Amino acid sequence: MKNMLKGLGAALCVALPFLAQAPADAATPAGAGAADQALVQRGAYLAQLGDCAACHTAPKGKPFAGGLPMNTPMGRIYVTNITPDAQTGIGGYTEADFARALREGVAKDGHNLYPAMPYPSYAKVNDDDVKALYAFFMHGVAPVQQANRESDIKWPLNMRWPLMFWNMAFLQKGAYRDKPGKDVAWNRGAYLVQGLGHCGSCHTPRGVAFQESALDESGSAFLSGALLDGWFASNLTGEHNAGLGRWSDEDLRTFLKSGANRHASAFGAMTSVINNSTQALSDQDIAAMSAYLKSLPPVGGDGAAAYTYDPQATKVSLDRPANDAGARVYTAYCMHCHGVDGRGFAPMLAPLAGNPNVLAKDASSLINVTLNGTGDLVINGVPSPFPMPGFAAVLDDKQIADVLSFVRAGWNNGAPAVGAAEVAKLRQSTQAGR
Structure with a gap:
């Protein structure tokens, strides 16, 4: 569940997503004094809940000024400027314009937003929260003049009018309503x-x-x-x-x-x-x-029994790593962090025994994180001391496949093996442009 993610997202906030928090040291935009500061602060919290900073703030860019590239099945798009700048941002949006873009995927000028922006989810946001978000983006975010960049999607896929029919088929309008019988x-x-x-x-x-x-x-x-x-x-x-x-x-x-x-x-x-x-x-x-x-019932399992820890067979392999290619890689590169017993040193160093990501049918996340590592978790301003390093430059495709197959079989994990071709494919797609 490590990438439970935004989700995680990777999140899919594009074209005109709206949610995030202005940095504490950001300049206060002109006219902020005219707004209800309690409403602005509430909007800031709601915006942070939606994590729009992840999509609308490019690395080393100004808050919410856009420019972050994002891959979609149709091609690459670039997230937009959602600061209250009148020329390049959303400064000319009324609250009704804002609500329509947020909940229906239609911009002020009438063009449809790509559904990579999660407006089918934002359709459930209630009126009071939309009002607070609008107050935040108009009065709690500093305006930035930065023109939006056109997508790399080629004609005819870049045409927007077919999205009207997409919305007719898949957009469910209406704010969330409490379910009876639930607390x-x-x-x-x-x-x-x-x-x-x-x-x-x-x-x-x-x-x-x-x-x-x-x-x-x-x-x-x-x-x-x-x-x-x-x-x-x-x-x-x-x-x-x-x-x-x-x-x-x-x-x-x-x-x-x-x-x-x-x-x-x-x-x-x-x-x-x-x-x-x-x-x-x-x-x-x-x-x-x-x-x-x-409360959600189990879905998507393969019918296997619930995981139980068993270190014995893996311990034998690790005692004789010369006989197991995966064990050789594990003892050289992985064991000092994740342990002989596969239990790591949680929560600072992740366990591998029974880890849901290890047990998943799809090994993409394991391959990706082994190749490319991961960014720092920063909790209360303090970066994690032991981020996962990337091994793309150290291990070849077969070595990564071997060690991940060893891990997915080890400690009674019982997950399918990983092939070198799977690693090669993700290496090519994730290393492109680096």
């Missing part, structure tokens, strides 16, 4: 997970038209895990091996606040979600999200 915490968690948190944008499989296969728990595919931009966003249902079935409520709350627990550590796009969003949420909202996620 306040469950409904709050459902609203946050399905709406502002847009967890399904990464963690729910998509259909042939790039639509999410389900938008809430009424669909069996909802949050059952999905491949996205070289990462596999984990299963967030109660599935007992690759999902959250073995996680306690405390385990999940700890992960959302710190990015690590006794089962796994965040990597990939989920690192950004933890850094920019969930660690700053109130304990009440974290508890609500956990209550909702823990």
Whole structure:
């Protein structure tokens, strides 16, 4: 669940997503005094909940000025400027314009936004929260004059008018309504997970038209895990091996606040979600999200029995690494962090035994993180001391396949082996342009 991610996302906030928090030292925009500061602050919190900084702030760029490249099945697009600059940002948007773009995917000038922006999730945001978000983006964000960049999508796929029909087929309008028979915490968690948190944008499989296969728990595919931009966003249902079935409520709350627990550590796009969003949420909202996620029935399992730890066979292999190519790589490069017993040193160094990412059918995340490492988790301003390094320049495709096959079989994990061709494919796609 490490890449539970934004999701995580990798998140899929494009064209005109809206949510994030202005840096504490950002200049106060002109006219801020005219706004209700309590409303602006509430909007800042809601924006952080939506983690739009991850999409709309480019590396070393100004907050929310856009320019971040994002890959889609159609080609590369560049996220837009959502500062209140009148010429290049959203300074000319009325609250109604803002609400329409946020919840219906239609910009002020009438053009349709690509569904890579998760407006099918934001459609569930209620009017009061839209008002607070609008106040924040108009009065809590410094305007930046920075022109938006055209996408690299080629004609005819770059035409926007067909998106009207996409919306007719897949957009479900209407703010979230509390489900009868569910308590306040469950409904709050459902609203946050399905709406502002847009967890399904990464963690729910998509259909042939790039639509999410389900938008809430009424669909069996909802949050059952999905491949996205070289990462596999984990299963967030109660599935007992690759999902959250073995996680306690405390385990999940700890992960959302710190990015690590006794089962796994965040990597990939989920690192950004933890850094920019969930660690700053109130304990009440974290508890609500956990209550909702823990209520989801298991989906997507392979019928295997629940994982139980067994170190014996792996210990024999590690005692004789010359006889096992994967064990040789593990003892040379992995064992000092993840341990002979595969249990790591949680929460600082992730365990491999029973880790949901290791047990998942799709090994993309394991291959990707082994090749490229991961960014730092930064909790309360302090970077994690032991980030995962990348081994693309150190290990060849066969060595990575060998060690990951060893890990996926080890400690009774029982997951399928990894082939060198799988590694080569991800190496090519993730190393391009580096």
